Amino acid sequence: MNTPVRILGIAGSLRRESYNRAALRAATKLVPKGAILETLELDGIPAFNQDKEQNPPARVSELKRRIRKADAILFVTPEYNYSVSGVLKNAIDWASRPHGDSAWNGKPAAIMGATTGAIGTARAQNHLRQILVYLNMFPINQPEVLISHAMDRFDQEGNLTDAPTRDRIIELLQNLVDWARRIGPK
Ligand SMILES: Cc1cc2nc3c(=O)[nH]c(=O)nc-3n(C[C@H](O)[C@H](O)[C@H](O)COP(=O)(O)O)c2cc1C
Numbered sequence: 130m131n132t133p134v135r136i137l138g139i140a141g142s143l144r145r146e147s148y149n150r151a152a153l154r155a156a157t158k159l160v161p162k163g164a165i166l167e168t169l170e171l172d173g174i175p176a177f178n179q180d181k182e183q184n185p186p187a188r189v190s191e192l193k194r195r196i197r198k199a200d201a202i203l204f205v206t207p208e209y210n211y212s213v214s215g216v217l218k219n220a221i222d223w224a225s226r227p228h229g230d231s232a233w234n235g236k237p238a239a240i241m242g243a244t245t246g247a248i249g250t251a252r253a254q255n256h257l258r259q260i261l262v263y264l265n266m267f268p269i270n271q272p273e274v275l276i277s278h279a280m281d282r283f284d285q286e287g288n289l290t291d292a293p294t295r296d297r298i299i300e301l302l303q304n305l306v307d308w309a310r311r312i313g314p315k
């Protein structure tokens with residue numbers, strides 16, 4: 130019970146001023162006591178090629194190692210054409226392979242996302258939940274952290290300024306930590 134819950138946060142955007150990366154940075158400052166939130170950047174991960182899955186690039190091996198070390202995963206997803214971004218799906222695919230050696234298997238997870246649009250990444254989050262079924266991951270359901278009109282919720286430096294969003298992220302992280310403790314390590 131005294132061992133901290135290690136959360137790995139992954140934002141599905143490479144953009145320098147990404148709202149999703151900004152939301153993940155905000156989350157690192159809102160983790161509850163007894164938990165650690167580390168972040169993983171997806172830059173430098175090549176496009177998935179099944180010919181290489183048995184001997185993957187170094188960035189992919191690192192990705193899998195970091196996922197395996199984590200007790201829980203926090204996905205921060207943009208919405209691209211009603212789904213998750215390609216870079217996030219690409220990372221998910223790499224770390225799920227080769228068959229029988231998925232790094233995601235059995236991990237508790239939480240999902241949040243930011244968009245400049247009005248629906249707060251709800252459609253992308255729903256797609257991600259479907260993907261997590263096949264990965265045998267266990268995402269919490271509540272609260273939904275749907276960050277719409279992101280340009281109004283972060284300042285020019287990418288700091289989260291919207292108090293209700295901050296409160297929901299705090300609740301999401303607390304629920305994730307409680308859930309990870311309940312279902313235990315894989
Ligand atoms: C290829 C592409 C598709 C997009 N599709 C959607 C969409 O379906 N729904 C939505 O709300 N926003 C959509 N957007 C807007 C993104 O939510 C917005 O660019 C957001 O800032 C991207 O996340 P980021 O700031 O973390 O990079 C799209 C943006 C791009 C570049």
